[in-house]
Amino acid sequence: MSTEPHLPQSETRDRILDAAERLFMEHGFEGTSMRLITGAANANLAAVNYHFGSKDALIQAVFRRRMTALNEARLAALDRLEAEAGGEAVKPSRIVEAFFGTALELAADAEHGGNTFMRLLSRTYNEPNAFVRQFLAEEYAEVMDRFLGALFRALPGVPRDEIMWRFHYMMGAMSFAIAGIESVYATAGLPCTEEEPSRMRPRLMSFLLGGLRAPLPDFGAAATD
Amino acid sequence: MSTEPHLPQSETRDRILDAAERLFMEHGFEGTSMRLITGAANANLAAVNYHFGSKDALIQAVFRRRMTALNEARLAALDRLEAEAGGEAVKPSRIVEAFFGTALELAADAEHGGNTFMRLLSRTYNEPNAFVRQFLAEEYAEVMDRFLGALFRALPGVPRDEIMWRFHYMMGAMSFAIAGIESVYATAGLPCTEEEPSRMRPRLMSFLLGGLRAPLPDFGAAATD
DNA sequence: GTCTATAATCCGATAGAC
DNA sequence: GTCTATCGGATTATAGAC
Missing domain, CATH: 1.10.357.10 (Tetracycline Repressor, domain 2)
Structure with a gap:
């Protein structure tokens, strides 16, 4: 691990993206609930809607x-x-x-x-x-x-x-x-x-x-x- | 002997299998609800559980x-x-x-x-x-x-x-x-x-x-x- | 076998406190 | 930004009338 010049703006946002990416791959979009994502990302359920607006917007952000x-x-x-x-x-x-x-x-x-x-x-x-x-x-x-x-x-x-x-x-x-x-x-x-x-x-x-x-x-x- | 001017319908079970096959292909397993299946098959919601037992059993029957x-x-x-x-x-x-x-x-x-x-x-x-x-x-x-x-x-x-x-x-x-x-x-x-x-x-x-x-x-x- | 009604649970989204 | 609590609606499955 190298030292990074700047930390990400929101580490919660990135953790959600990482978890969503993996869970979408494993279970598909419809098979992955936002509760499952936020649970795996150690984030609050409401964080998805705060950072991305909706589940569909999260899917687009992942891609x-x-x-x-x-x-x-x-x-x-x-x-x-x-x-x-x-x-x-x-x-x-x-x-x-x-x-x-x-x-x-x-x-x-x-x-x-x-x-x-x-x-x-x-x-x-x-x-x-x-x-x-x-x-x-x-x-x-x-x-x-x-x-x-x-x-x-x-x-x-x-x-x-x-x-x-x-x-x-x-x-x-x-x-x-x-x-x-x-x-x-x-x-x-x-x-x-x-x-x-x-x-x-x-x-x-x-x-x-x-x-x-x-x-x-x-x-x-x-x-x- | 009765002629068949009515529904040329196959058995309800087969209509459910046909509808499930198509809808699973289009929307995936998790994206296809039993209401959607029975609606497309002109069958009652409870018919799936009567004929197959569960949604998972229906999936296996389709294959x-x-x-x-x-x-x-x-x-x-x-x-x-x-x-x-x-x-x-x-x-x-x-x-x-x-x-x-x-x-x-x-x-x-x-x-x-x-x-x-x-x-x-x-x-x-x-x-x-x-x-x-x-x-x-x-x-x-x-x-x-x-x-x-x-x-x-x-x-x-x-x-x-x-x-x-x-x-x-x-x-x-x-x-x-x-x-x-x-x-x-x-x-x-x-x-x-x-x-x-x-x-x-x-x-x-x-x-x-x-x-x-x-x-x-x-x-x-x-x-x- | 078919149907209605409903139980029990899960869903996405949001309001509002902090 | 993070959290709790909850709304309204959807889901699977089942109980029971006919």
Whole structure:
């Protein structure tokens, strides 16, 4: 622990965010009551409404705290790659590294809640919750536009909808990678040895690039375009 | 004999299962109240406890109704492949087809709720809900044991933990494939054209096999054994 | 089997003292 | 900022009439 130049404005506020992040990840939004959150954060029940206004506003605060930095890091990484390429298309493997590698770096940080947040984000991605989906779509808009555009330029011979599907599949693989493999070991009846975190990134990247570069599907006789 | 000009209704129990399946998929377990379920099923609130005993028992009934058939179909497909192979190892692509293709066939059945169920199953897979995880682990035990074993024999040069991770990644990709790609189009600001369902299977299979057959990851300088 | 009514508990939010 | 107390509404589950 290093000495910090200034203490946070409200440590109660941060404790609530930490507790909410973990409990939302474990039990979902509807399954996590404000009493559970404030209890875990050693705070008073009324503190949530004082600091955030409502439970929905707390949910947004939990995401905003880390999403901005994550997506800015992704955009910075892509900026760097495009500057190095100097007008040429960036290699697909570098684009995938910039998007998913940045996320894995955050997920590798278990001490400061990065892993918890990435698991929450993965879980939330497919939750058809109205206002959370809207919020995430806005947060992701620029990043998705830039990275899909880079992949379109990097793979000019591949149909764009095919690229979007494969990007979607890659998100699913990353989501499960972050969630952990305990379920596979558990259902297979095998003991789950603790995975070396540094192995996750090359492991996942090999799979993602293999899938992205796979031969295009054959839709059968009907497809002629 | 009476003709049936009245409600073409199935049993109340089945209507409850159908409504619960859909609402659990849309709002999660905790986000779905029994009032919402019985309201959508045109049933009385007390009917859930009469037919199932409790909300948790209803959740298990929703899964049991379809999981047994799905996993039996998977095992039957693998039995067929192993019989054809006659002692030789089954090709990895056939094993992947048997496991994930069977799931996609159920997901392609939108009229009888198969698609709804597969979306629910995908959503539930990573939900760290205690009793649901335990239940699913038991349901999956035999299938996972058989299919992982088949992959181990089909890929004798690949470390077993690597195969398990790639199987886990494939589950994630399938999960997102079934959940739909609307989110990608939405965050990219593009209109989402309705996808031809028959294209999903070859699309996903190309990606899965590309990932499964990808070069093994290089864990870096530390590995020297 | 279906229904009404209600018990017992939990929820998010807020008023107001300090 | 933190706390107690509480409101109004929602939840699961059950008792009992028909």
